[in-house]
Amino acid sequence: MNLSRLMPWLALLALIALVASCQHGRALRAQLDRATDDARRAKLDAQASAAVIERLLADAKAKDAQRAQLARARAGVDATLATYRNELRRLIDENAAVRAWAAGALPDDVVRLHASPALNGADDFAQRMRGGDAVHDAGDGAANQR
Template sequence: MRILIFLLLAVCALAGLQTWRIGGLHDEADQAQRIIGTLSAGIESRDNVINRLNDDAVTRERQEQSLRTQLARASQEARDREVHIQRLLNENQEIRDWYSDRLPDGISRMHARPAFASAADYLHWLSGGNQLPDTGKLTGH
């Protein structure tokens, strides 16, 4: 009878131990589920960012292509303008003389400016005066 009671107590102890271990496993499973949920949300967020960046890259690529096309068009127009000017210079002695003459001093000063280190230096230079000659007076040109 003692052996039977001892076996019964051992079985109850084992059952209690197993119940305790199962409870711990449930807690670990719940914690794992929370971690999986957090990681899944992080992966979804990362995928959204990747998709947005890919869309931005495609948009920028299209914009870059458009700018390259505009630049090519502007370059062609500049070449055409230079060819036209050169043709006019070759055809007309009066235009050739005007083109080769020196600009008046006031106009030359408008085109000549020092190098600036910052926008503030440029604004200071602009407000510094640099008066142009009176247009009512002859400049000798």
């Protein structure tokens, strides 16, 4: 075999290997760049998630503090209410006339008011009016004004 005849083929083969190696290097570099970008995005997402978690934890801590403050305020109100009830009971018990009045039955109108459900707006009020008579609007004014 003639070496001079093989040289162009060997050179062509070397050139093809060199081009393939360059293409492979470029593909690896592009893959590395994509992986670096993905890692950077993942890091930013993790930092954003950590910031959201920190805000949520701070909010939960603030709500716990508010809940504790509300519980303390409610305990204070309950204690004040108990004091007022005890004072009222003491005042009722010390006077025979007041004790007799407090032990008596409530008037029928008061019992009826306590037994009826709360009114929620003008429609409820109009439905409960005796005879279905509607009440005039506040802007109409009374007919017998001076």
